Amino acid sequence: MTGQAFDDKNKHDFDKNTELLAQGIMQIASDKSLKPTAAELGRITGIHRNTIRQRRWPLERLEAIKDTRRMEVLAQRVKAEKKQDPKTILMQRLEKSRLEVLYWFNRFQEAESSFASIDKRLSTVRESRDYYVQVTEEQRLTIRQQETEIQKLRDALHMVSVNLEESK
16 A cells, blocks of 8 residues: 555545544434543544544533533523522522521530530549549558658667667
């Protein structure tokens, strides 16, 4: 094959892929169950995502489809709100606010209950700490008294041993 033959083959493949991409984009635009992504377009057409990304125009068209779908959703929401009368809308908002107040009231009750139990545990821990601090102080006092007594006994023992040595 010559260079011209390769050019003809590449042009033919390029045109064929362009046609496939155009058909795939039309299929995605018409079917809302298909996602407007390069991966979906590649799955439909059999063309690799990188090839699609290199062309750029399919991605721009897919982005336009996404924007169109977003606008349709917003339009449907606005249309649905317009169909409802103001009283119904206000009643729905009131119900939502009631549910929110109930939710926060329950959260407050849980927090208050939790606080009460934690506060009770804290007071128990404080009482326990105070008791053990008192017991520790009493034990330290006893130890000091016994150390003093031991020192007195040592001094007395030392004096007795000194007296015995002097008497010899």
